Amino acid sequence: MPRRGRHPASEPRSPSMSVSTARARSTVTHHRTTQVDGVELFYREAGPANAPVVVLLHGFPTSSHMYRNLIPALADRYHVIAPDYPGFGLSAMPDRKEFSYSFAKFADLMDGLLSQLGATRYALYVMDYGAPVGFRLALKHPERVTALIAQNGNAYEEGLQTFWDPLRAYWADGSATHREALRPNLGLEATKFQYLHGVKDTSRIDPANWVHDQALLDRPGNAELQLDLFYDYRTNVALYPRFQAFFREYQPPTLIVWGVNDPFFPVEGAKAYQRDLPNAELHLFDTGHFALEDKGDELIPLMRDFLERKLPATSR
Template identity: 75%
Template sequence: MPSSQLSHRAALPAPSIPTIRYRTAKIDGVELFYREAGAAEAPAVVLLHGFPTSSHMFRNLIPALADRYRVIAPDYPGFGQSAMPDRKQFTYSFARFAELIDGLLSQLGANRYALYVMDYGAPVGFRLALKHPERISALVIQNGNAYEEGLTAFWDPLKAYWADGSSRHRDALRAMLTLSTTRFQYTDGVRDVSRISPDTWVHDQVLLDRPGNAEIQLDLFYDYRTNVALYPAIQAYFREHQPPALIAWGQNDQIFPASGAHAYLKDLPGAEFHLLDTGHFALEDQGDEIAGLMLDFLGRKVPGS
């Protein structure tokens, strides 16, 4: 090979690939797994996952943010790599999840942070905001609900369960824990399904199929009613504190439809609003666009960015 080619190749810059660390912390006796990347002194961004996934959903977003931010992405108990305590000894609820995530962030010294909330991450994250409004530097909201307008026909079987807590209505929801439903959550509303890795729904389903996990998920389906009861307090928080907000929403989502996204503008009229041509797990095929929107938004709104 000519020496000129050798020297040219040697001059090419090495790609910048942030290091992601995979850690576990014990909070109130429960082992919580979390992914962390970026400089400890950088502004913090906390990524809160949805159902039925885990911090795995942020595997591509984390390196996109880590050059500028300290990124922390935890798994809730019973999800991902976190512990799965016996439901007879541990209360699986969104309030408990928020307490544990709050404890984790305090232990990590993350006392001010931007929140990315998606699906289950919204009720967990908004509980953090209600408890510590002074800690929230910004919100990034992706297909996570805080308004009755977002609870359309998809939610009718869950509402029936919330109304009576019966075994009949509980058992009717078991179909939501099957592989076909998990795959549906990733592919429905996506224009080009070839962009969605099958590893996503296979990874999630293996964890859903662990012995005892189905009952945990059904407990959480029932507890979701407490999130709806909290909507007025969450909306009051938005009106009072007006946190900088970016809404980046998969508009073809049947679970959290675009009506739920538009509703935020009633209380956060200054939010930056983007409907994306995708479904529920928007990061899977619109991750580049969402990362770009976040970097621009956080760079303007979060001090120290």
């Protein structure tokens, strides 16, 4: 249900409250739910209500849980919002017979959530599925996007290589045979692989990541909606020219941070952004798909430096 009462981030600071205490309070993450178009959405929120907004859009098969460490690292300076899509994390999982699991629908719901929260301008951190969701938001409201941070999230054909061949086969005919061929991508070994492949020191990766994600994937009915989304991903590829046109026309300040050992979104996809965003700042890391899990100690300072240089003083 919608939030009630005073927003904690907007509470007045008492004269006796120290700066350090106020900062500590601003970095507390609040866990909330609200209704958007009849769908209950879960989101994490932190930071001063009047600060520039940073929206964190998650990938597959995770949720806003993937940003649990990043949120407090940004919330001393920014109003951070990290939602879960329907069927992911702690958001509702409507019956797929009554709800369209599509990237277009996800973008509509994220747009509704941000409007409800009064976020009229925002920087977007997009990762994996977060890229097509975020770039669809940008097409809806290009004037609202203050900056982009792309982390292993694609917008170019160069980023779709061998891994995508079985998905392309499914996109071509939508057959049950090709759908079933993708089902192993929803199992524990595949989820664990996403976190560990390409990581040199796997002790840096918390095993709770894949345990958490897999428990949610294993909910009755979740596999089918995920397979629906695999099929719908073709609509994102069809929009790549429009995403690229947005980059060229609006030239949002852009930071690209990329795990180069990612088997799903190879480094060619990262470099392609610079074709349309020649001023984009590109940083490559010797790690895999979930680069933030492994290299957060290096990525977060880069993000903070980028945002401090590029974001306006206010964004609401």
